[in-house]
Amino acid sequence: MGNSEATEKINEIKEAGGEGLSAKLKELEDRVAKIEEKDGNLTLILMSGEFDKAMAAFIIANGALAMGKEVTIFVTFWGLDVIKKPAFSTAGRKFLEKMVLWMRPKGPDKIPTSKMNFAGIGPKLFRYMMGKKNVEKLGSLIEMAQEFGLKIIACQMSMDVMGLRKEDMIDGIEVGGVAVMLNKSYKSNSTLFI
């Protein structure tokens, strides 16, 4: 190898190395950004329509919001009972949809407990005991979380099955499907199914 040939080779390697390095650096920066984007964000999937489980979900949501995190609750199936308005007209729904809507409780003040429900006496007892201990009501936990920026996404498919419409739900919610939920979940550090 002649001298000029070697210099050429070295320059070639240097150039390739330089470019390779900056490309590598760019790739690493992108990956770090992707990790930092998650930064403790939380996704909750609320499948349950029971008072105790909904309490847990919204207390966790509020806590994470207080820590400055982005929180999303994807509400599906029985969970929809939790975010219904206390009263809405079922006009224009099919017979079976009307039946389901009539049989299901509406909103945080009406939902049962998962244990010790005793045909509706249990929830009254727990709400009374929680009131005595100054535990915030489920309804106001939901409102507060929304004020803090909680994103509530109601499952389109479950709403369709039960004949529920967006206007039957509390204000400020969005409607979406599994891809929306997964997209949020992949951008979170933790996802809980309740």
Place this chain on the structure above:
Amino acid sequence: MAKTELDFKGMSCPMPIMKTAMAFKKAASGDIVEVVCDDPGFEPDIRAWCNETGNVLDSIEKKDKDIVATIIKK
């Protein structure tokens, strides 16, 4: 540097933390917030909250049933 005193006595989880977070939204960097709360869960909770948010827990002391936390906004 402003100093705010907050009384969260009688509240239970998650309210003291929520109210603290609300107060910190309004505060400026270096502001001091003093929180009084009688919920026994408040002590570990405010420690965890500070640890996560990066705000500085300057002091925490018990006075009878009350817990007094002094926090400096980062």
